[in-house]
Amino acid sequence: MLFWGLNAFGWFFIAYAVLINTSFLVLTGLAVADFWAYLRRVDFAAYDETFAEPLTPGISILMPAYNESAGIVESVAAMTALRYPDFEVVVIDDGSKDDTSKQLIDAFDMVEVPIVVPVEIETAGHVTATYLSRRGNNNVLLVRKTNGGKADALNVGINAARKPLVCMVDADSLLDPDALLHVSRPFADDPDRVVASGGVVRVANGSDISRGRVTRVRMPNRWLPRIQVVEYLRAFLVGRTGWSRLGGLLIISGAFGVFRKDVLLELGGLATDCIGEDAELVVRLHRWLGDTGRDGRVVFVAEPVAWTEAPEDRAVLRKQRRRWHRGLTEILSKHRGMVFRPRYGMVGLVSMPWFIAFELLAPFVEVFGVAFLAVALVLMSSDALGLTDLQLVNQDVVWILLSTSLLYAVVLTLAALLIEELSFRRYRGLRDLAIAVWAALEENIGYRQMNAWWRAGGSIEAWRGTKHDWGDMQRRGLGKT
Amino acid sequence: MRTLVWVLLVALLVAAVCLVVALFGLRLGREVADRRRETRHGEVRDVILTALMGEPDEAARARADLRTRSGRGWDEVEDQAFAMVPKIKGDSHDALVTLLLSKGAAAHASTLARSRSQVRRARGAHRLGALAQSDAVSLLLGLLHDHAFLVRRTAVRALGQVGDPIAVPPMLDAVTADPRLSRDVLAAIGRTGSAAAPMLRRELLRTLSEPVDNRRAALTAVGLGVLGDVSAAPLLTVSLEDRDQPGLAVASAEALGSLGAPESVEPLLRAMADADPDLRVAAARALGSVGDVRVAPRLAGSLRDRHHLTSRAVAGALLRLGDPGLLALRASPSPYAAEALAVHRVRHGG
Amino acid sequence: MARIVVADDDADIRDLVGFKLRQAGHDVETVEDGAAAVAAAQAVRPDLLILDVMMPGMGGLDATRALRLDPELARVPVILLTARAQESDIEQGFGAGADDYVVKPFSPRELASRVAAVLARSRA
Numbered sequence: 001m002l003f004w005g006l007n008a009f010g011w012f013f014i015a016y017a018v019l020i021n022t023s024f025l026v027l028t029g030l031a032v033a034d035f036w037a038y039l040r041r042v043d044f045a046a047y048d049e050t051f052a053e054p055l056t057p058g059i060s061i062l063m064p065a066y067n068e069s070a071g072i073v074e075s076v077a078a079m080t081a082l083r084y085p086d087f088e089v090v091v092i093d094d095g096s097k098d099d100t101s102k103q104l105i106d107a108f109d110m111v112e113v114p115i116v117v118p119v120e121i122e123t124a125g126h127v128t129a130t131y132l133s134r135r136g137n138n139n140v141l142l143v144r145k146t147n148g149g150k151a152d153a154l155n156v157g158i159n160a161a162r163k164p165l166v167c168m169v170d171a172d173s174l175l176d177p178d179a180l181l182h183v184s185r186p187f188a189d190d191p192d193r194v195v196a197s198g199g200v201v202r203v204a205n206g207s208d209i210s211r212g213r214v215t216r217v218r219m220p221n222r223w224l225p226r227i228q229v230v231e232y233l234r235a236f237l238v239g240r241t242g243w244s245r246l247g248g249l250l251i252i253s254g255a256f257g258v259f260r261k262d263v264l265l266e267l268g269g270l271a272t273d274c275i276g277e278d279a280e281l282v283v284r285l286h287r288w289l290g291d292t293g294r295d296g297r298v299v300f301v302a303e304p305v306a307w308t309e310a311p312e313d314r315a316v317l318r319k320q321r322r323r324w325h326r327g328l329t330e331i332l333s334k335h336r337g338m339v340f341r342p343r344y345g346m347v348g349l350v351s352m353p354w355f356i357a358f359e360l361l362a363p364f365v366e367v368f369g370v371a372f373l374a375v376a377l378v379l380m381s382s383d384a385l386g387l388t389d390l391q392l393v394n395q396d397v398v399w400i401l402l403s404t405s406l407l408y409a410v411v412l413t414l415a416a417l418l419i420e421e422l423s424f425r426r427y428r429g430l431r432d433l434a435i436a437v438w439a440a441l442e443e444n445i446g447y448r449q450m451n452a453w454w455r456a457g458g459s460i461e462a463w464r465g466t467k468h469d470w471g472d473m474q475r476r477g478l479g480k481t
Numbered sequence: 482m483r484t485l486v487w488v489l490l491v492a493l494l495v496a497a498v499c500l501v502v503a504l505f506g507l508r509l510g511r512e513v514a515d516r517r518r519e520t521r522h523g524e525v526r527d528v529i530l531t532a533l534m535g536e537p538d539e540a541a542r543a544r545a546d547l548r549t550r551s552g553r554g555w556d557e558v559e560d561q562a563f564a565m566v567p568k569i570k571g572d573s574h575d576a577l578v579t580l581l582l583s584k585g586a587a588a589h590a591s592t593l594a595r596s597r598s599q600v601r602r603a604r605g606a607h608r609l610g611a612l613a614q615s616d617a618v619s620l621l622l623g624l625l626h627d628h629a630f631l632v633r634r635t636a637v638r639a640l641g642q643v644g645d646p647i648a649v650p651p652m653l654d655a656v657t658a659d660p661r662l663s664r665d666v667l668a669a670i671g672r673t674g675s676a677a678a679p680m681l682r683r684e685l686l687r688t689l690s691e692p693v694d695n696r697r698a699a700l701t702a703v704g705l706g707v708l709g710d711v712s713a714a715p716l717l718t719v720s721l722e723d724r725d726q727p728g729l730a731v732a733s734a735e736a737l738g739s740l741g742a743p744e745s746v747e748p749l750l751r752a753m754a755d756a757d758p759d760l761r762v763a764a765a766r767a768l769g770s771v772g773d774v775r776v777a778p779r780l781a782g783s784l785r786d787r788h789h790l791t792s793r794a795v796a797g798a799l800l801r802l803g804d805p806g807l808l809a810l811r812a813s814p815s816p817y818a819a820e821a822l823a824v825h826r827v828r829h830g831g
Numbered sequence: 832m833a834r835i836v837v838a839d840d841d842a843d844i845r846d847l848v849g850f851k852l853r854q855a856g857h858d859v860e861t862v863e864d865g866a867a868a869v870a871a872a873q874a875v876r877p878d879l880l881i882l883d884v885m886m887p888g889m890g891g892l893d894a895t896r897a898l899r900l901d902p903e904l905a906r907v908p909v910i911l912l913t914a915r916a917q918e919s920d921i922e923q924g925f926g927a928g929a930d931d932y933v934v935k936p937f938s939p940r941e942l943a944s945r946v947a948a949v950l951a952r953s954r955a
Contacts, residue, residue, distance in 0.1 A: 081890065081893070083885050083886075113823040113824060114816065114820055114823055115820055116789070116792075116793070116817055118789045120789070132827050133827075134827055135896075138824070138828055188664055189661040189664075190660065191660075192660065211889075396482045396486050399489075400485070400486055400489060403489045403490050403493050404489070407490070407493040407494065407497065408493060410497055411496045414497055414501060414504070415500060418503060418504055418507075421504055421507050421508060422507070425511075428512065429512075430505065430508060433505060433508050437501055437504065526846060530846060531850075534847075534850055534851050536854075565843050565847065567936060568847070568935065568936050569847060569936050569937060570938045571937075571938025571939065571940055571941060573939045573940065574936070574938070
């Protein structure tokens with residue numbers, strides 16, 4: 001009885017690992033098809049011509065800020081230096097207690113100007129003053145409001161935005177100079193249907209950074225960052241490209257997304273009652289598209305556009321991953337009504353169920369899987385040492401489980417590296433490659449299990465409904481695929 | 482069971498090892514190739530630049546040198562020359578095109594444009610555009626029906642560079658079939674210049690009598706604005722009244738704005754009373770660009786428009802109307818008037 | 832003979848402009864963005880700068896403004912390179928303190944004569 005029980009568990013974990021990894025293999029295949037097309041298009045992209053053309057939609061970049069006086073000037077300066085013909089930077093000071101606003105007013109030579117901020121989305125905080133820069137194209141707008149949280153600040157920003165497209169970006173994201181050109185292109189190509197587009201996020205650690213730009217891309221040497229580089233490549237670059245190709249892109253990253261302003265107004269802006277408000281917005285957008293029967297598209301742009309400083313410290317990483325998974329749990333339970341409903345198309349039929357089965361529940365399965373392996377190994381070694389002769393575990397099951405979960409995962413990560421090598425090729429040199437390959441292996445020993453534990457904790461937090469932690473920690477987006 | 486374990490392990494290990502080998506091989510191979518290409522690139526670059534801009538005798542020698550190249554040596558020259566052609570004009574541009582043509586680049590590009598690979602077809606179209614030879618038009622028109630989007634887009638761009646107005650109707654057909662080409666077609670029309678205007682006027686006239694495709698109609702109107710074809714103003718004031726084709730009235734208002742024709746003022750003011758807020762926004766902007774200062778008092782009434790964007794557009798238009806506009810803004814209690822005046826002060830001091 | 836700093840993110844343009852101006856006997860330094868142009872200007876004290884308007888990082892307009900703030904460089908003439916004739920670009924360019932502009936695609940010969948004219952004016 002016990003024998004069959006243990007081995008049955010083993011087979012369950014094997015089946016789960018095979019399913020999760022094979023589904024990711026399918027996504028990888030889809031991504032390859034997409035990059036193949038990208039490579040062929042790149043020569044004639046003619047981005048420069050976009051500048052002189054009519055019909056290039058204007059973009060308002062929203063930057064919510066709370067007590068960020070240290071870095072805000074540099075972040076905003078980097079934003080104003082993007083290449084795009086028509087854009088403004090809207091900084092929303094969410095009632096900072098420090099001198100965030102003063103820093104901006106001094107650095108950008110701002111004066112108080114009565115910009116009208118119509119209350120099209122109801123907000124908790126209210127606008128106290130608006131300032132406009134006397135510098136450059138006068139395209140830096142500062143909106144001061146009473147405190148209401150990040151989502152509330154973004155909603156005020158949407159109200160204040162004066163352009164037809166709205167770009168939400170984390171204040172500490174490093175954007176490539178052409179980021180807006182890349183991410184706005186889908187809107188210009190298909191203005192009637194594209195409602196949102198998102199960019200890929202990469203890990204900046206280890207690279208050379210100057211004046212808010214990644215100037216030379218390199219692999220970090222330290223343990224956690226180097227693993228996160230390959231993790232991001234696999235999850236964001238390959239995973240999201242695959243989903244996008246399939247037409248089931250559920251989530252685009254909060255670190256860099258562009259939306260049609262009129263659609264955001266229809267949706268009522270961002271939800272202020274959940275953690276991953278940026279991801280929740282996209283899921284709600286899908287829901288709205290399905291409910292209203294509109295033919296809208298959420299697209300993903302694979303060109304490298306946004307870079308982020310990944311946590312180098314275990315405690316910070318733990319907090320981040322718990323938060324991500326808590327956010328994902330809340331979103332999936334809030335919108336569980338979309339599952340298996342044909343009205344929501346690919347998102348309802350495939351993406352949502354996949355996310356629940358292989359993203360939401362994965363940490364739990366993984367934690368139990370590790371426990372199973374530990375028990376099995378103890379029993380096996382005790383048999384082998386002659387201490388016992390229980391023969392409770394089938395050794396073959398253990399080997400199959402190890403290869404289908406760990407080795408298979410390594411192969412997928414290596415495939416992601418190969419895709420990057422064949423498409424964007426942002427890393428150079430054999431040393432960086434050796435680090436990346438090593439990181440692909442070492443991710444599976446310790447890092448993954450640790451991550452699973454944290455993420456499981458995030459879900460439990462969500463289910464227990466503990467109070468939200470509004471700490472200003474990094475919120476980059478949810479789910480890894 | 483045992484065999485299954487082995488098969489699995491070995492298969493996955495082999496896959497992993499193959500991937501690692503491929504990764505290292507690729508990185509090493511491509512970096513070596515890059516370095517080689519850079520050296521070759523620099524050498525060829527100097528010869529091309531000398532051929533274009535060097536002292537007469539040096540230039541002649543460099544041109545002779547380039548002409549003797551063949552095979553891969555010439556391919557490198559061709560690649561670099563085609564990268565430069567769209568970036569320059571004047572005698573250097575002409576010298577570059579002459580050099581390319583003398584080595585049969587047009588025929589080569591035509592061959593590429595007929596290739597089975599869509600990348601080659603796109604490259605061929607791109608090159609035909611850069612050479613801008615009018616005998617390429619029929620080939621490029623054929624590519625407008627290509628099944629690959631990339632090829633259609635490049636063909637539209639190339640037709641713009643060639644600038645033959647005969648391509649205008651087929652390009653509009655291509656947009657009707659695929660709206661993603663809108664910007665490209667508009668850019669191509671702009672490049673073709675005033676020669677394209679009669680075609681567009683005829684098209685707009687026909688659209689008014691028998692509607693075909695909303696986007697196509699709108700694009701035709703915008704195109705006339707881009708060309709600055711003042712003689713189209715009367716026609717556009719008619720299409721401004723059109724309510725059967727969504728988007729056409731807005732596009733007509735935009736076009737009238739860029740034309741700046743005085744006779745469009747009254748129709749645009751009438752459009753300010755339309756139920757469609759998008760049209761009111763477009764009409765307000767257009768009135769600002771037309772710049773007839775006498776409309777300021779009448780336009781000022783719309784500062785109280787319920788639609789935020791309209792109020793803001795009206796305030797922006799009044800700013801462009803000089804003193805009468807400023808006067809109207811100062812007299813208005815609308816917050817958008819205050820905003821516009823303040824922004825105006827930030828921009829222009831005072 | 833003059834010292835000229837050329838900034839453009841497009842290598843083809845840098846090569847074309849650099850070659851033409853060297854041909855005309857000038858001492859040319861080419862850089863890839865506005866910040867590098869300002870740094871180069873502070874280092875070599877050029878007689879003229881040619882700046883592309885749209886460059887990643889610091890563009891030509893911001894670079895011009897930065898130069899105008901530096902008392903030692905405030906009078907160095909600037910010619911802007913701009914993608915096709917965009918009125919607003921040109922207006923802003925003069926607003927920022929540029930002396931002349933050249934529209935891309937450009938004619939190297941015309942650029943050389945503009946350079947000569949601007950240099951003559953600044954020396955007069």
